[in-house]
Amino acid sequence: MDTPYGSAPLPVWERPEPAPRAAPVPLSRAKIAASAIRIADADGLDGLSVRKIAKELGVGPMRLYDYVTNRSELLDLMVDAVYARIAEGGEHAEWRATVLAVMHRTRAAALDHEWFADLLGARPHLGPHALAVGESTAAALAQAPGVHGIDDLQRALGALNAFLVGALRREITERRTARSTGTDVPAWQATLGPYLTRMLETGRYPTIARLVIDGAHLDAAETFHHNLTTMLDGITGNRPA
Incomplete structure (x- = not known):
């Protein structure tokens, strides 16, 4: 052709x-x-x-x-259909609100379609809806304080995408593991708790001991939002009042 x-x-x-x-x-x-x-x-x-x-x-x-x-084209169509949902929320007047909305909608879509997270970062997403989401995100970040020129924008987008892929894959991996093994946090603690207690009592792992003993079981959605806002603060040089 x-x-x-x-x-x-x-x-x-x-x-x-x-x-x-x-x-x-x-x-x-x-x-x-x-x-x-x-x-x-x-x-x-x-x-x-x-x-x-x-x-x-x-x-x-x-x-x-x-x-x-072929299968690759099928996956492309599936991925872009999910991006269509992510794009539905539109844009906000303020750059930070736009980025936060896109990232949270992406997380919601990945939790509904866990296979989507497997394809994030694995291949270019170039369908029309994926490009629309990418344009919205890039245009918003380009307005952020601390982003001066194309090099800053490339770095900011790279850091944001790396965070998104890592956060979503980890969360979904934990969900899959809990489903496949039937092991939730209390069950895991009951199984490995005695061993971990013995290891921590050696005194060789004081920081891990603090995390295990004093740390709470964090809510996944709250943690995602907190880490996302911290990421935005860092890559843009903007500290909200």
């Missing part, structure tokens, strides 16, 4: 939908993505397959390849 990129195929975002067919079940990329998201929500990315999607939609598997040529 001759394209503006030479002989390379057009990205899925720029290819027109296949012409409607006289078939019992109408299809679209949005419909395929929605079905794929439901399956991934239930079974994870490892449980996602073209055959499962086709079965849920009531069509033959080969028909889906009229709309997506």
Whole structure:
């Protein structure tokens, strides 16, 4: 296919939908993505397959390849559908409020679609809704005190994205572990508490002892917000009054 990129195929975002067919079940990329998201929500990315999607939609598997040529394109459509939800909140008048809103909506979307966190940072997200979220975030950070020029903006975005990916993957990993093992915090403490107590009583780990004995079990949402605001304070050089 001759394209503006030479002989390379057009990205899925720029290819027109296949012409409607006289078939019992109408299809679209949005419909395929929605079905794929439901399956991934239930079974994870490892449980996602073209055959499962086709079965849920009531069509033959080969028909889906009229709309997506491979698994990577399918994942791109799924990811951008999640970004569409993140983009729904719009922007705020103040830069910091915009960044906080985008980050919190991203966390909420990842908790609803845990597979989304697996793909954060793993590949470029270049769909129209992902680009809209990226533009909103970058434009807001560009207005922040302490961000002077493109180099500062690149560093700020890099630090913010690194925090987001790490925080969400850790939170979701803990949720998955609790589900798969049936071990919550009290159960873990009951199992390993005696060993940990013996180790801390040696006196070799005084700071860890303070964290274990005096530290509270922090709320995940509150911790995310606190660490996010601390990150914004640091990368922008802005300390709120």
